Amino acid sequence: MTGGDAGGRLVRPFTLTGGRTRPSRADFTLITTVTAVEPQPARAARPQPEHQRILKLCAEPVAVAEVAARLDLPVSVVVILLCDLLEAGRITARPPHSVSRTTPDLDLLQKVRDGLGRL
Amino acid sequence: MAGSDRAAPAPAPDTVKILIAGGFGVGKTTMVGSVSEISPLRTEEPLTAAGLDVDDLAGIEEKRATTVALDFGRITIGRELVLYLFGTPGQQRFWFMWNDLAIGALGAVVLVDVRRPETSFAAIDFFERRGIPFVVGVNGFHGEHPYPAEDIREALALPDHVQVLMFDARERASCRDVLIALIDRLIDAAAGATAS
Numbered sequence: 001m002t003g004g005d006a007g008g009r010l011v012r013p014f015t016l017t018g019g020r021t022r023p024s025r026a027d028f029t030l031i032t033t034v035t036a037v038e039p040q041p042a043r044a045a046r047p048q049p050e051h052q053r054i055l056k057l058c059a060e061p062v063a064v065a066e067v068a069a070r071l072d073l074p075v076s077v078v079v080i081l082l083c084d085l086l087e088a089g090r091i092t093a094r095p096p097h098s099v100s101r102t103t104p105d106l107d108l109l110q111k112v113r114d115g116l117g118r119l
Numbered sequence: 120m121a122g123s124d125r126a127a128p129a130p131a132p133d134t135v136k137i138l139i140a141g142g143f144g145v146g147k148t149t150m151v152g153s154v155s156e157i158s159p160l161r162t163e164e165p166l167t168a169a170g171l172d173v174d175d176l177a178g179i180e181e182k183r184a185t186t187v188a189l190d191f192g193r194i195t196i197g198r199e200l201v202l203y204l205f206g207t208p209g210q211q212r213f214w215f216m217w218n219d220l221a222i223g224a225l226g227a228v229v230l231v232d233v234r235r236p237e238t239s240f241a242a243i244d245f246f247e248r249r250g251i252p253f254v255v256g257v258n259g260f261h262g263e264h265p266y267p268a269e270d271i272r273e274a275l276a277l278p279d280h281v282q283v284l285m286f287d288a289r290e291r292a293s294c295r296d297v298l299i300a301l302i303d304r305l306i307d308a309a310a311g312a313t314a315s
Binding site: 032103110 | 129130131132133134135136154160161162163164165186189191193194195196197200201202203205220222223224225250291292295298299302303305306308309310312
């Protein structure tokens with residue numbers, strides 16, 4: 001990677017968020033699953049092109065990290081755009097399974113083990 | 120994408136993650152690629168956006184290192200459950216990202232390169248301090264394991280309860296067995312927790 005390119009990559013993505021570098025809410029982790037609402041709300045303002053790309057990607061449930069990788073955008077930028085979509089009622093977000101060290105979920109662990117055994 | 124009938128999208132699956140850690144160049148992305156059902160995906164995060172204070176940038180000598188890459192893969196356990204594997208950034212200067220990554224992780228696999236075991240000390244220390252369960256996977260380059268597991272345990276000063284497994288990050292079955300060993304450890308701990 002050349003120095004000039006790296007500098008460009010750092011700045012450009014945040015022009016997509018109107019200069020915002022922090023999300024308006026904290027609903028999204030790397031493995032939060034997002035899904036486009038079907039049908040889309042009729043009266044909402046027409047989404048921006050980047051928002052449209054995200055909506056297309058999450059027609060089926062997809063993790064936030066995957067959205068970022070497939071759009072080649074930083075997670076921090078994608079999260080801001082996802083906040084817009086969530087607030088506009090265009091997507092739903094499912095948080096990851098909550099992991100507790102004090103009360104571990106044996107049933108979940110067994111499912112993961114069985115799934116790995118099938119690989 | 121949209122089918123002929125307008126069926127509602129599939130319900131979102133539950134998601135869990137496991138971290139694949141270890142020093143730089145120890146085979147983390149190779150392991151993720153071996154077991155993932157998709158080619159490893161990469162996200163690049165600008166350092167300034169990842170919550171780094173300006174003062175912390177003083178330690179970063181290379182000016183062009185303005186992003187930190189994160190490689191990850193996916194294993195669909197079933198329609199209702201998906202496991203993600205995240206390779207943690209290897210260079211120590213990117214460790215501020217590890218805290219975020221570690222939140223909500225089931226556990227971790229720390230990869231060790233027998234030629235440079237010391238590069239994995241920091242990862243072992245990180246998980247021990249935070250009480251995050253982990254197993255150690257010794258990645259044999261070209262599939263060779265010149266040292267027995269006990270030597271490596273000693274070299275890394277690992278407590279007895281941490282399992283050391285010899286494996287080959289290029290082999291799917293080998294990686295799968297390391298992940299299963301981690302889950303077995305979690306299941307044992309869970310059974311102990313519910314029994315007491």
